[in-house]
Amino acid sequence: MAGAQKSLGNIRRSFEPWNDPDAKPLIEFDHVTKRFGAAVAVDDLSLGIYTREFFALLGPSGCGKSTLLRMLAGFEEPTGGDIRLGGQSLRGVPPYRRPLNMMFQSYALFPHMSVEKNVAFGLRQDGMARSEIEARVEEMLRLVKLEPFRRRKPSQLSGGQQQRVALARSLAKRPKVLLLDEPLGALDKKLREETQFELMDLQQELGLTFVIVTHDQEEAMTMADRMAVMRAGRICQVAPPAVVYEAPASRYVADFVGNVSLIEAEVESLSDGIATLRSPAGRIEAETPAALSPGQAVVFAIRPEKLRLSRGAPRAEAPNTLSGTVWDIGYLGDVTLFNIKLASGETVRSTLFNTARHAPEQIGWEEEVTLTFERDAGVVLAE
Template structure:
């Protein structure tokens, strides 16, 4: 099973120190708890992050991800537990003594300073020599492609350019770790997508460890080596984007990452990693399933791109075939999303790729359709 999971989906780069028992983590959260009054913002959380990893903390507002980042940065202190960097505890170490830097969502640029002075500010505070500051600022401006804007004030720049100034200032002191709190939240969708790839390339070029906080699933899936999905101060799953998407560990993770349909059922038979589930008046055959006994309740989750949609009954409708009525249609350009209502009222989603500009026989609203999928299309959720 572990081998099958490891091979799921594409990987962004050949980099997986978390699978090496001899690899030492750069950052360690050791049973960290953070309370505000009687509220547990972070609840007994343990987590390892490795050198040169692009690691994302993902979750809804209030899940504890920003609190975790602020504790790593030294802006909050754990109520209990320990945070270690390079094997050394960060207890009592103030933010300015930690070999890391933080880029805030608001960018926090000084409006009265030029771009180059904003970048130089932290270096001056550290007492770096003027000639070294000049060289470092020039290096950072070139890195973020803003050399020609060095003399401008922040208000004379676009949102994307301001974001790059903030990034250059964060990188100027050459920290071991860069912390990014919703760094792309103020950008429009197109610019955000472009900047995601710029950040990935920059992280690889500099060889730094990036820890980013976001609530944007697509952003996390695009940039990360690994993602930690958080809920109510706890981590629900840590995995690569491909495994997170294709093999979610829990119902919460499955529902939080992308579109998915979840069907409730009861195990009929189980043999090795294959089982049959009775659900929605049909038999669902599932490959790579966990060990379960006949009569056990289970939930089957399947992504819409794995579901085939047709007006016609499949040749083999004895397993993994469901009939329903088209309830909603959303044309998204590259794909069309169909919400199909089964007799029970359960909605199952299916996507159809728009590979041709004109579809000769479009499926319409309230049409009766069949849904089908192979045995390895979905996963069983036990939690």
């Protein structure tokens, strides 16, 4: 699974240069390390990002993702290793000499300037001719749909409009790479979701390489062609979002990306790619491409939507069955979340999609239920 990194779900476009042995990355992090005193922010990290790729760096606060972005932008220098853009080392190249631009979470708009003057600022600094500046600003305002707001000040704009001004200013100089550091963090949930698709469309229209830093899993999974999950200055997994979600490389990745139930188990036997696991919750049969050994301690990871929740006896043909009691219920509109306490004391989560407006026989608290799932529903993780 880690080799081909084909998407397991629907994909936005057919774009997989990382699977082409002849393709060379536009951006290369080559054994990069960054220390701040005794603290190691980035630890011997290597990574390639391709032309026209929308790449996401995902991880918790303090994992090193923003430091990595700042080193690429030129605001920090690596302690060790090298960063190359288009095959050329960026060591010693100041930020203003790099063919890339960075958009910050705060937007950093000039409050005394109009929208069009904010967008034009970098072009004026570069000494571009006035007629070219006007044409470029017009193009950028059209691109982000802000033509009617050109003469407004930032204080007269909504948060989403300010975000678009910052984006237009970042794109006006036509960088090879646009770096985005938590760019949607200041927006409310609905506007953030709308802006994610706008960014995707914009990136494809311009044909640029986007590198985004975020701690929002949904944001990374929605927009990115590939994502790197980081922890303590290292990369745990790099893959398309569907692969990270459906085939996490480790317990940490499974737990960090999306909702998951983790069941401690031991390999009892192996036969034709099927592992029989022994756990306090019961026996589990699971497909596994990994090399495992009988007696080996593992974790069985399964997503809530892969567990079928029902009352009464399980289906006769179901390969895996767990029984438990409804402990908590969370209604989210489109789905209802159920936390199920198993007889072993472990808690697993299942979801039911609310396809009907009224559910007269909704499963309730403290009700005895059955969970069934297929052999390929979960992932057996050795680490």
